[in-house]
Amino acid sequence: MTSAEAASKHERVRMHVEQMITQGLSPHEKLPTERDLAETLEVNRQTVRRALDDLEREGAVYRMQGAGTFVSAARISKSFELTSFSEDMRARNMRPGSKSVEVGVEAAGQTTGYALNLSPRDDVVRVRRVRTGDDIPICLEASSFAAGSVPGLEDGIIGDSLYDDLRSRFGLVAVRADQEIHAIVLDEAQAAALDTPPFSPAFLVKRTTYDARSRPIEYAESVYRGDRYSYQLSISRP
Known part of the structure; x- marks a missing residue:
């Protein structure tokens, strides 16, 4: 041949x-x-x-x-700009949503405390959500905030955009973030929440968000389905 x-x-x-x-x-x-x-x-x-x-x-x-x-399902391409999940979805003509929303006060712990300049014993408000686009589960999101900076947030989010709620109720405006992206596979619980097979590929995104005075306002860990999400960036030679 x-x-x-x-x-x-x-x-x-x-x-x-x-x-x-x-x-x-x-x-x-x-x-x-x-x-x-x-x-x-x-x-x-x-x-x-x-x-x-x-x-x-x-x-x-x-x-x-x-x-x-x-x-594979069609992927949602994410550029390296500081945008919320809701903004990502709307930019792609998809309807953002959330399900299984859990909000509570917890001790910060070592990782979150370090990111937010808190003691591990200090209280944070932790928001856990399954984020959806057109009702399809795409992301598991866990965001943490110093409890003193968001009084009343533990009672629930107003609206679907957490960043809009932070800005309107607490005057917290995210202007930049440090972000890490890791390749992982979903465990059985994560896969069930995202309605995809166990051990499917995924992205773990760790992000610390800062305000205009470079004060950390949020630490978040998000798990994105690898078959529905991708990252897009432009690079240049020095």
Whole structure:
């Protein structure tokens, strides 16, 4: 077989899978096995695997070891700008929402205390939410604030945008943030909350937000579904 013939078969497999997706397969629906695709298209499994590798790199499909290959959902691209989840969703013509909202007063603990310049024993108001776009769970969000800076927040958020509530009720305006992004897999509880298979890829985002005087006002840890979220940035040579 010539290299041109191999490339032609590889592209034929790729086009076939793309057509299956566009003509009816839903996000997270399982594709036929490599063996079935190879038999249907009369190619070898190596050719099928190569085509699926390309589609996986492009985010069109994802693989679960021992389970198979599945259709990816469309990703929400996040630029490196300080925006809220609600602003991200509205910018993409999606309806932001929340479910399983939990608000309470807790001891800061070491990590949150350090981020907010508090003692680990100091109280913080911690807001835990499952964030949704068009009612689809996308993110697990846990935000913490020094209790003294947000009196009454423990009774609940007014509206759906936490940043809008902080600005209107407490005069807290976020202007910049330090952020870390880690690649993780979802444990069973996280996966259940996000309505996706356990051990699926995800982003863990740790963020400390500051006001105009560089005072920390929020420490947040958010877990985003890897199949629904991506980060976009522009870089330049020095």
